[in-house]
Amino acid sequence: MSGNTFGAIFKLTTFGESHGPGLGGVVDGCPAGIPLTAEKIQDELDRRKPGQGIASTSRKESDTVEILSGVFEGRTTGTSIGFIVRNEDHRSRDYSKIMHIYRPGHADLGYDAKYGFRDYRGGGRSSGRETVSRVAGGAVAQALLAGLGIEVTAYTRELGGIAADIQDPWGAQDRPFFAPCDDVVPLWDERVRAVKEEGDTLGGVVEILACGVPAGLGEPVFDKLDARLAYALMGVGAVKAVEIGSGVAASRSRGSLNNDAMVPGAFASNNAGGILGGISSGQDIIVRAHVKPIPSISKEQHTVSDTGQAKTIRIGGRHDISAIPRINPVLKAMVLLTLADQWLLQRRMS
Amino acid sequence: MSGNTFGAIFKLTTFGESHGPGLGGVVDGCPAGIPLTAEKIQDELDRRKPGQGIASTSRKESDTVEILSGVFEGRTTGTSIGFIVRNEDHRSRDYSKIMHIYRPGHADLGYDAKYGFRDYRGGGRSSGRETVSRVAGGAVAQALLAGLGIEVTAYTRELGGIAADIQDPWGAQDRPFFAPCDDVVPLWDERVRAVKEEGDTLGGVVEILACGVPAGLGEPVFDKLDARLAYALMGVGAVKAVEIGSGVAASRSRGSLNNDAMVPGAFASNNAGGILGGISSGQDIIVRAHVKPIPSISKEQHTVSDTGQAKTIRIGGRHDISAIPRINPVLKAMVLLTLADQWLLQRRMS
Amino acid sequence: MSGNTFGAIFKLTTFGESHGPGLGGVVDGCPAGIPLTAEKIQDELDRRKPGQGIASTSRKESDTVEILSGVFEGRTTGTSIGFIVRNEDHRSRDYSKIMHIYRPGHADLGYDAKYGFRDYRGGGRSSGRETVSRVAGGAVAQALLAGLGIEVTAYTRELGGIAADIQDPWGAQDRPFFAPCDDVVPLWDERVRAVKEEGDTLGGVVEILACGVPAGLGEPVFDKLDARLAYALMGVGAVKAVEIGSGVAASRSRGSLNNDAMVPGAFASNNAGGILGGISSGQDIIVRAHVKPIPSISKEQHTVSDTGQAKTIRIGGRHDISAIPRINPVLKAMVLLTLADQWLLQRRMS
């Protein structure tokens, strides 16, 4: 419940802005003895790096992580793990154009209202660049969960309204757009190019799948596992809706259709998305995040200045066309962090 | 992050099961001097009472609240507010039929996995009856927010796939099904009757609208206002998806269409649902919860016993046909609790 | 960190004032399956009841606890445990004498500064009566710890400057003043009578001993086990100093004398009080709380009114001469709550 800390037991606290010296965080509550190296974290960071394809910004960052504490002889010590990632490409540019103008779809107005002023350079703390620390923290969670047989993947289900078949969710991270099949890639590629030419941007849907989650995670009442997941995903910038299992479709279904019947050793379906009454059921956990189009467009928009004057704005520069696919490793990280936390919470109770 | 406490500053901690002696809670962190009476809380409780219409159970409960502390001469003292509601209709029945059988769509299996055993009487803590305490806590939040000019309403947007026009959202609480218009009521009524006859159940969509929320609420990064709202709503049993503003539709839109342009003193649209970058913008806050059909159906279902044997089950008795409309005051309460908490969090920072 | 909740995993949230309808609390985070009955809690409550001896008030309260949730068939269910204790003797009296006068040594001035007004009836929430809920919560912790072989006792080491021999710490709860030996009882009795006659009050020292605590409890850095214990004990009204092991004496000792040498399977001494570097060592845990004299005296005192006028006050009525012995079960409860919480915290890490 503090803006910059996530988790109750397995906690990630982060810091860093788009244009400051660097970003980083502290992972607190990771058990001792988990194999961990900077390379493991780097692998995940490389997946969200800028310049991953035509949908992405051309900002150049190596995003090299350094672990400062909490690891000894290749294993976690049980104490807090500090890490940093330096910003390299934070060259001073001319911000006079946006310094006093609220960019539509951005947090500018809210930050001014909240803090009385704001770091106007690239959005400061509201920049998507803060997700570097989420991905690094998620990689630590992944190291913990791997030893418990829990695996998580994130893939793009829909981009610009074009849906993909979920043929190979685990191979998605090796495909462009983190696509779960090959066929959709050229379609998405074409859509992205067309929209880029128009100076516009696209939204999409990312699905996250977790396997190997034991039954019994999550807490009754407020801290249901689905509540924690919704919090985790909706806290990522650009996410405007979260679904669990059949989600939106469940609201138009009937009990007799939506209930997942059970047979010895299995369920007949998974409309619940692996969570019943807020507690994991042992089935695969399935959640979806609906991602809005990136608000920075090069088309002209009507807006106001911080003194309330009517203005128009056209946002140029090195911006992504869609938060997808760079948001995928971030959403995966949030599910990893949630599951690590819930697994440890459950462990101390049973 | 503890299962039974909600909020960081304005905190609600609850207790109580379906068939125990009573339910209740503690509101901690409510500022001193807020006018509060048991009657104000009772008004809200009366809105979620059983027996509100044909969609609802016939369980008889007066749900009378008693305040035990924290109020002196009609005002809050700033110390913790304890309240209880006695269960009246917890007559001992024969549970031998469900004692060892997992009801499809319920938390039974998860509770057994989590705790090693469970209170099989009416679901125990997993029963929707726990929401009595949420509504009572929400009424305290409402008393605080009323003094700040913040008002919240919840209305049914869709029931059994039939959508309603949002003509009168503030009058919804006086209509059957908390409908936002008159026309839809007979349609919903008919649908509910038909489904009841079939022994089946229905889902729907509830929208919650908050007016008067100042710009600047919410925290960057993990504790975005929308993340807190998603957590609050998804933590209510039966909710399977949460949308903010244009929500799901945003993922199929474009930046140029989804961005809310600004003109001096106003926004041209509200696709953001009043939240940008996780911070309130001063616009109306709009969130939607997708509610699954009640899993207790009188049709026969396939399931298993707690020793893994194949079984069939038919759930009779006094069950609701839909969580709507009784879930509406609960969802409203969760938004009230969230806003009270965020308002106090913001206050201490600025 | 919220005024009315104690603990991170095993949490106690309390409510209630001296002269309201009742007190109570919620225990959240207690594992499932712990044997628990209202009688077990009642036993502990009976130890702090008014009217326990000449040092105590003559307020008549049966302090009967009722468990409202979280226990099923004699065992905890893992969900939140709600309990209440009705105030019986909260007869309306004439408070006009103290309504606008700050009692020296009391929180009156602070409450007015904090909240803008206060419940002047018997101190409201600042009354020692709130400790009823602590003792009830501690009894739940005791039920958990008993199954783990951890036992805690509290005994009076000093009263009115007269020290006792620690001959029988575990039998203390059956002696007047919770004395750890028989000889000191008549001496304390005499001192108390003399001071009572003078209209004055006494302080003393309570020591709490915990056996069976495994090595490894506590966290490095801020949440050292001794830090948590100091917080727990100093949070009880009237406590003005807390010592761990040799405590104050350690500051005048030398490394060669204060270090506890180790031999195979044992320590040669226990100056550390069972805690090294904030982590339990497996030795007995020993902490001491220094309790100030009760501030309500019948001698005349100089003070001010809430409008800053010079006043004199003489506090009559049914007041204790010393917080000892009624504070002893409270301090024991705080140690029990701390150890239960730390034990559960450690469990999830190892």
Next chain:
Amino acid sequence: MSGNTFGAIFKLTTFGESHGPGLGGVVDGCPAGIPLTAEKIQDELDRRKPGQGIASTSRKESDTVEILSGVFEGRTTGTSIGFIVRNEDHRSRDYSKIMHIYRPGHADLGYDAKYGFRDYRGGGRSSGRETVSRVAGGAVAQALLAGLGIEVTAYTRELGGIAADIQDPWGAQDRPFFAPCDDVVPLWDERVRAVKEEGDTLGGVVEILACGVPAGLGEPVFDKLDARLAYALMGVGAVKAVEIGSGVAASRSRGSLNNDAMVPGAFASNNAGGILGGISSGQDIIVRAHVKPIPSISKEQHTVSDTGQAKTIRIGGRHDISAIPRINPVLKAMVLLTLADQWLLQRRMS
């Protein structure tokens, strides 16, 4: 309640070990607009630097702090402030002598019990070196409190059993040993030299004084201001007792003597140490920490190995003779952090 985070609103999360690449932390919850520079933090760090006098280690560290985020144009932005301090003198030495031996008075045994293994290089996370991050965080709190007229000083009241007169508490930071008068310095100097020659170590008493604290800080019940201070100070390694105001002496006093009488606009005494019923009264806040002698002595000690074998150990090297004076800025930092947190907590309630 997490080992590495301190505070509820104004939060400090730290990381770092004695012999890793570096230490650091994150300050979360600092309001926007507070003037802050690296130099301000550096000033405080310089006060706890090694090599400050003959009582101290000769470890060479420049302890240069770098701010990585949260400050823009010389003012805090309201977002999280990340900072790091590189370890320079973490040269690899031969640890084979202590790798498997438990040093008496140290956390070695507890860490092994807790985590299954430990970073044996200089104590790892249990090293006093972690306090670098506390002092840096305290400097941020100091920047906030300075603007509110709240000032804190820490001075040595006693060293090796020799007490000092409190003549000039605010000038202490410019005297050797942070002495509150000139006369005691040669006496302490002599004592330290003598003990050093014997290969032994000394304890002492540090008093912390806070002026300008408004009435009304602190929470009733568990989070009393004195409870938070006791937690803050007892959480610093080597502290074995904490007193508030008259502290230990209060337990041997009487109500008529220990109560602080009030006259219009003032108190006649300050036995309460500025805190009544857990709430600040507007008087100076006075707390004392009793510090044990440093356990690393060059005399031979009996101990055991991690396999339970009898061993003897003699700890040579660059160790301090007393935690005083280097602990003083650390204790001051803990009080600053506590007051900043409590001030922000109170702000949102009133």
